[in-house]
Amino acid sequence: MSTIxxxxxxxxxxxxxxxxxxxxxxxxxxxxxxxxxxxxxxxFRRLNPFGQIPVLQDGDLTLADSNAILVxxxxxxxxxxxxxxxxxxxxxxxxxxxxxxxxEVRYGPAACRLIAQFAVPExxxxxxxxxxxxxxxxxxxxxxxxxxxxxxxxxxxxxxxxYVAVAAEGGISLSPYPAIRRWAxxxxxxxxxxxxxxxxxxxxx
Numbered sequence: 718m719s720t721i722x723x724x725x726x727x728x729x730x731x732x733x734x735x736x737x738x739x740x741x742x743x744x745x746x747x748x749x750x751x752x753x754x755x756x757x758x759x760x761f762r763r764l765n766p767f768g769q770i771p772v773l774q775d776g777d778l779t780l781a782d783s784n785a786i787l788v789x790x791x792x793x794x795x796x797x798x799x800x801x802x803x804x805x806x807x808x809x810x811x812x813x814x815x816x817x818x819x820x821e822v823r824y825g826p827a828a829c830r831l832i833a834q835f836a837v838p839e840x841x842x843x844x845x846x847x848x849x850x851x852x853x854x855x856x857x858x859x860x861x862x863x864x865x866x867x868x869x870x871x872x873x874x875x876x877x878x879x880y881v882a883v884a885a886e887g888g889i890s891l892s893p894y895p896a897i898r899r900w901a902x903x904x905x906x907x908x909x910x911x912x913x914x915x916x917x918x919x920x921x922x
Contacts, residue, residue: 718744719775719776719777720747720774720775720776721739721744721745721746721747721773721774721775722746722747722748722749722773722774722775723735723736723739723746723747723748723749723771723772723773724749724751724761724764724770724771724772724773724774725748725749725750725751725770725771725772726750726751726752726770727913727914728834728913728914728916729770729771730827730830730879730880730883730913731769731770731771731783731879732770732771732783733879733913734783734787734818734875734876734878734879735771735773735783735786735787735790736911737875737878737879737909737910737911738787738790738791738800738872738875739790740909740910740911741800741875741907741908741909741910742790742791742794742795742798742800742909743909744790744794751770751772756768756769756770764779764781765779765781767781769781771783771786773786773789773790775789775793783876784815784818784819784872784876787801787815787872787875787876788801788815788872791872799867799869799870799871800870800871800872801871801872802867802871807866807867810865810866810867810873811866811867811871811872811873813866813873814865814866814871814873814874814876814877815872815873815876817851817855817877818873818876818877819876821847821848821850821851822851822876822877822880822881823880824843824844824847825844825845825847825848825850825851825852826844826848826851826852826880826881826883826884826887826889827880827887828841828843828844828847828887829841829844829845829848829884829887829888829889830880830883830884830886830887830916831887832844832887833886833887833888833919834886834887834916834919844887845888845889848884848887848889852881852884852889852891852893852894852897853894855877855881855894855897856893856894856895856896856897857896859896859897859899859900860896863900863903864900864903865877865900870903870904870907874900874904875904878900878901878904879913881897881901882901882904882905883913883915883916885918886915886916886917886918886919887919888918888919
């Protein structure tokens with residue numbers, strides 16, 4: 718097997734979802750810290766012109782975009798696993814939730830956390846409004862099933878978990894969402910799971 722290298726930072730949920738899958742697939746990898754300064758360097762921009770993390774190198778292959786990396790890792794190293802089913806309808810359900818991870822999760826709970834913790838210049842009230850629409854929908858969905866896209870955990874669960882599980886770090890309580898909390902605990906109990914370093918919940922706004 719070629720050497721896998723993951724560029725990222727421990728507090729990034731996008732990086733965390735990739736690291737989770739690497740651990741859960743028992744794939745050894747090298748870690749390269751990619752701080753904001755590193756991401757502005759010419760060397761890093763050759764890996765990803767957008768200057769974003771994560772970046773994964775697997776031998777001669779370089780990939781950016783966390784969800785794309787998740788798909789690649791399963792297709793390359795665990796094609797017959799439950800992480801990304803081949804059956805068309807099941808695969809489509811996974812893709813739908815990957816889109817939610819890149820859409821509502823990123824611009825809802827993840828954005829709230831970025832603003833509250835790192836003073837990223839985005840609109841907190843807009844992000845909060847997205848969260849307040851999305852989380853009740855997710856709650857209803859999970860009230861009828863254990864995992865987002867099927868009877869077993871998939872990469873959709875990992876893609877959504879990293880930011881939803883730490884929504885409180887963006888000022889969003891999960892207390893009204895017992896099904897989401899049970900799901901988050903279910904993912905946290907999977908072999909290979911590790912949590913992102915915890916940040917303090919911001920004061921109520």
